Amino acid sequence: MKVLNFGSLNIDHVYQVHHFVRAGETIGSNGYARHMGGKGFNQSVALARAGAEVYHAGCIGEDGGFLQAYLREAGADTAFLRTVDGPTGHAIIQVEPSGENCILLFGGANQQVEEAQIREVLSHFAAGDILLLQNEISGLAALLKEGAGRGMRIAINPAPMDGAILAADLAGVRWLIVNEGEGAALSGMADTQDILAALRKKYPHAAVVLTLGEKGAWYQDEKETCFVEAFHAGNAVDTTGAGDTFTGYFLAGMAAGAPVRRSMEIAARAAGIAVTRPGAAQAIPALQEVDPAGF
Ligand code: RIB
Numbered sequence: 001m002k003v004l005n006f007g008s009l010n011i012d013h014v015y016q017v018h019h020f021v022r023a024g025e026t027i028g029s030n031g032y033a034r035h036m037g038g039k040g041f042n043q044s045v046a047l048a049r050a051g052a053e054v055y056h057a058g059c060i061g062e063d064g065g066f067l068q069a070y071l072r073e074a075g076a077d078t079a080f081l082r083t084v085d086g087p088t089g090h091a092i093i094q095v096e097p098s099g100e101n102c103i104l105l106f107g108g109a110n111q112q113v114e115e116a117q118i119r120e121v122l123s124h125f126a127a128g129d130i131l132l133l134q135n136e137i138s139g140l141a142a143l144l145k146e147g148a149g150r151g152m153r154i155a156i157n158p159a160p161m162d163g164a165i166l167a168a169d170l171a172g173v174r175w176l177i178v179n180e181g182e183g184a185a186l187s188g189m190a191d192t193q194d195i196l197a198a199l200r201k202k203y204p205h206a207a208v209v210l211t212l213g214e215k216g217a218w219y220q221d222e223k224e225t226c227f228v229e230a231f232h233a234g235n236a237v238d239t240t241g242a243g244d245t246f247t248g249y250f251l252a253g254m255a256a257g258a259p260v261r262r263s264m265e266i267a268a269r270a271a272g273i274a275v276t277r278p279g280a281a282q283a284i285p286a287l288q289e290v291d292p293a294g295f
Contacts, residue, residue: 002125003129003252003255004125004129004131005040005044005054005132005133008038008089009038009058011034011036012034012035012091012240013093014033014095014238014240014279015032017029018030018096020102033278037280038067042244042248042281044248045071047076048076049284050248050295051252054076055079056080061083061087062083063088064083080121101239110136113139119146122146122150127151128153130155132154133156141164144172148172153174155175157247171205173203173206174205175206175251177247178211180192180195180212213230217267224260228267231271233276237276242271242275245267249270249271253266266287
């Protein structure tokens with residue numbers, strides 16, 4: 001089963017800080033590194049390392065060729081990547097000693113995805129193929145409409161959460177993959193069980209994956225509800241991309257036809273390993289390391 005991930009690619013500028021900079025404050029950092037990232041990019045790397053047949057579509061600038069090369073090396077097909085004028089997207093990421101992060105985005109080329117490109121790329125995919133989306137590129141509404149029109153199974157990780165997501169038509173979505181903050185924003189609820197109940201009511205045809213970081217993750221659809229604990233592989237040094245790792249691995253399980261619980265467990269293990277390493281995409285483990293038995 002093919003997975004088309006139409007998503008962002010970023011250059012991540014990562015600063016180690018004692019605490020996140022506050023309004024009006026200037027602080028020094030204890031370390032700097034330039035990594036590869038973007039929610040779309042990270043999720044494609046996770047899908048590829050989990051063994052899925054993944055095609056990554058999106059836009060980079062002339063300065064983003066190394067992202068394409070890395071994706072290819074990870075095992076993703078990059079034939080649908082377009083190089084446009086202007087800079088590749090980037091992120092300014094602060095990481096505290098606990099591994100927690102905060103992220104400032106500059107969309108760059110990610111905001112140059114156009115409807116003609118969307119139509120052309122999706123014409124290569126068929127009903128039943130998976131279309132994975134996040135909210136870091138332009139054209140989200142067109143992607144949702146075109147994907148649903150073609151009968152693709154749509155998975156959306158509505159991050160970062162903003163007005164475009166709240167206004168989007170998510171009725172045709174098959175998998176809604178959210179963290180606590182995104183789940184709360186979409187449901188208007190704060191408590192985990194209330195979020196799940198409200199999302200069930202609001203999106204009756206969607207399976208909801210609610211990731212809670214150290215508190216584990218929930219899955220819920222029309223027939224099944226399951227919970228998996230977080231996996232502790234060691235001390236967290238950088239949580240950037242942990243959610244992307246979970247998303248990519250979970251969907252790889254779905255694409256492989258694996259049972260939901262197995263896919264959730266493997267996704268939790270992969271994310272648990274990723275947080276013990278610096279960076280986003282480079283921290284994502286291969287399936288062999290996560291569980292040699294595979295899905
Ligand atoms: O989810 C982590 C990612 O968010 C980072 O790699 C950064 O580029 C932002 O897109």
